[in-house]
Amino acid sequence: MNDREKSNPLSDHGDESERILIVDDDPSMRTALMETVKRLGYSVQGAVDGMDAIERIAHFRPWMVLTDLRMPRLNGLELIKEVKARAPHATIVLMTAYGAIETAVEAMKLGASEYLLKPFSMDLLERVIVNLKSGREVGTITGHSSHPTENRALLSQDPGMIRLLSTIEGVAASQATVLIQGESGTGKELLARFIHNRSPRAHRPFIAVNCAALPDGLLESELFGHERGAFTGALIKKIGKFEMAHMGTLLLDEISEMNLSLQAKLLRVLQEREVDRIGGRDPVSVNIRVIATTNRALYREVEQGRFREDLYYRLNVFPVTVPPLRERTIDIPLLARHFMSQSATRNNNRPTDLCGKWSES
Numbered sequence: 001m002n003d004r005e006k007s008n009p010l011s012d013h014g015d016e017s018e019r020i021l022i023v024d025d026d027p028s029m030r031t032a033l034m035e036t037v038k039r040l041g042y043s044v045q046g047a048v049d050g051m052d053a054i055e056r057i058a059h060f061r062p063w064m065v066l067t068d069l070r071m072p073r074l075n076g077l078e079l080i081k082e083v084k085a086r087a088p089h090a091t092i093v094l095m096t097a098y099g100a101i102e103t104a105v106e107a108m109k110l111g112a113s114e115y116l117l118k119p120f121s122m123d124l125l126e127r128v129i130v131n132l133k134s135g136r137e138v139g140t141i142t143g144h145s146s147h148p149t150e151n152r153a154l155l156s157q158d159p160g161m162i163r164l165l166s167t168i169e170g171v172a173a174s175q176a177t178v179l180i181q182g183e184s185g186t187g188k189e190l191l192a193r194f195i196h197n198r199s200p201r202a203h204r205p206f207i208a209v210n211c212a213a214l215p216d217g218l219l220e221s222e223l224f225g226h227e228r229g230a231f232t233g234a235l236i237k238k239i240g241k242f243e244m245a246h247m248g249t250l251l252l253d254e255i256s257e258m259n260l261s262l263q264a265k266l267l268r269v270l271q272e273r274e275v276d277r278i279g280g281r282d283p284v285s286v287n288i289r290v291i292a293t294t295n296r297a298l299y300r301e302v303e304q305g306r307f308r309e310d311l312y313y314r315l316n317v318f319p320v321t322v323p324p325l326r327e328r329t330i331d332i333p334l335l336a337r338h339f340m341s342q343s344a345t346r347n348n349n350r351p352t353d354l355c356g357k358w359s360e361s
Contacts, residue, residue, distance in 0.1 A: 017063045018041070018042050018043055018063065019042065019043045019044070019045075019060060019061065019062040019063050019064075020037050020042045020043070020044050020045075020062055020063065020064045020065075020066060020129075021044075021045050021046075021047060021053060021056060021057065021060060021062040021064070021065045021066070022034050022037065022044060022045070022046045022047070022066050022067075023046075023047045023049070023050065023052070023053040023065065023066065023067035023068060023071070023076075023079065024046075024048075024067070024068040024071070024095075025048055025049050025068065025071045025072060026068070029068075030046045030048075031046075032122070033046075033066065033125070034046050036122045036125055036126065037066075037129070040126060040129060040130075042129075045060050045062070049071040049072050049073045049074060050067070050071055050073060050074025050075060050076070050078060050079035050082070051073045051074050053065065053067065053074075053079055053083075054074070054079070054082050054086070057083065057086055057087055057090075058086070061087065062087075062090060063090065063091060064090065064091045064092070064093065064129070064132065065079075065083050065090055065091070065092050065093070066093045066095065067079050067080070067092065067093070067094060067095070068095055068096065069094060069095070069096035069103065070096065076094050076095075076096065076107070077094075077103075077106060077107060077110060080092055080094065080107060080110040080111055080112055081110055081111075083111075084110065084111040091113050091114075091132050092107075092111060092112045092113055092114075093112065093113060093114040093115070093116060093128065093132070093170075094107045094112045094114070094115050094116070095115075095116040095117075095118055095120070096116075096117065096118060103115075108163075108167055113132055113163055113166050113167070114128055114132060114166050114167060114169070114170045115167060115170040115171065116128065116170050116173065117170070117173055117174045120173055124173055124198075127169070127198070128166070128169060128170065131165075131166060131169060132166055154187060154190050154191065154194050155331070155334055155335060155338055156328065156331050156334070157330055157331060157334055158323075158328035158330050158331050160323065160328065161323065161328055161331070164320065164322075165194070168191070168194065168195055168320060169194075169198050171195070171318050172194075172195045172196075172198040172199040173198070173199060173200065175289055176317045176318045177270070177289070177290050177291070177292070177314065177315055177317040177318065178192075178195060178291045178292075178317070178318045178319075178320060179291075179292050179293075179294070179298070179315045179316045179317070179318070179319045179320065180192060180291065180292070180293045180294075180320045180321075180322060181293070181294055181295075181296075181297070181298065181319065181320065181321045181322070182293075182295065182321060182322030182323070182324070183295055183322075183324050184295045185324075186322040186323070186324055186325070187322060188253070188293040188295075188322055189208065189251065189253060189293065191320070191322060192208075192249075192251045192291045192293065193206060195249070195291060196248070196249040196289075196291070199249070199289065201247065201248050201249055201289055204247045204248030204249070205244060205245050205246075205247070205248035205249070206245075206248055206249050206251070207241050207244050207245040207248065207249070207250050207251065208250075208251040208253055209222060209223060209241050209250070209251065209252055209253060210253045210254060211252055211253060211254050211255055211256075211257045211258045212253070212254040212257040216259050216261075216262065219258070219262060220262055220265070220278065221238065221240070221278060222240060222241055223240050223241050223242060223262070223265075223266075224240040224242060224265065224275055224276060224277055224278060225237075225238050225239045225240030225242075225243060225275070225277040225278070225280075226238050226240075226277055226278035226279050226280075227277055227278065227279035227280050228279075231278065231279070237277075240275060240277065242269060242275045242286050242288065243275060243284060243286060245286070245288045246286050246287055246288060247287050247288070248288065248289070249288065249289045249290075249291060250288050250289070250290050250291070251291050251292075251293070252266075252290065252291070252292040252293070253292075253293050254293060254294060254295065255292040255293065255294050255298075255315065256294040256295075256296045256298055256301050256306070256307060260306075260307075260308065263307065263308045263311050264308065264311075266311060267308065267310060267311045267314060269286070270290065270311075270314045270315075271314070273285060273286055273287065273288075274286065290315070292315045298312055298315075298316070299312065
């Protein structure tokens, strides 16, 4: 029995917000995805390609369309255009085994909410659906750090920010280097932790280095480590942050503050995945994911000769710009209530609302 036969009759679709259309020309993949979605309690239909999906959308009216990229007759990007024309409020998730970041960016421009690189786990798919569902109905996506001493959250009900977080959650599953740009105080480090905690490296170390807080000589030692006797005062061997982040994620905070000589060493690490300790003889292999942040427009730093162009392109694999709070004022009451609640908890006080009255919750 094929997907069309399984999905009829049309009268048994359930609520429109509970319908998901799976579009994939691989029968085994389509079946696995449909079973996963069914277990989540959604009404599901499968389409064998983009043209089949268009025929079903008018009658099935899905809340979400989960589509492959490469398909006969009509590919995933073309399908996104058609879905947005016919069902503009539908949520679209693009999945592909041909994971060019340029494709992700193009998909988001066309209206996709999420991007998944094959192979991905069904657990990740479930998290994506749950997050997109909550973002649509509640208007809030929350990303909590998994570290017990860093109980901070990414909170937003701004539609643009929710789309950004959904996009990033899909990219988190890949190994792509991420460059996060934004003004000071916009939550760039929180976003980096959000990526790490939703990546396959979540159970591995997350190491953060503030490139603006350390002088050049100390920063080099912090990043690359040194051997005993490498310089005056080097009494013991020191493991650098690159090695400490092995199998995990290294955050280079405010990367634009790094001097040009260190940028050259960083470029070699990204190219060769090897670290040379100061005073060391043999390179040390590292398996890390790099996330960099900056509060400056990095391409302008390149134009001014303060940042290496080749390093810029190595870091700028998946660029993200975090909007300042003044561009998402809808989040101000949400964040104010959150911080007031935290303050009340720390000080053993009853929570109050924004007018100073006691909250009943």
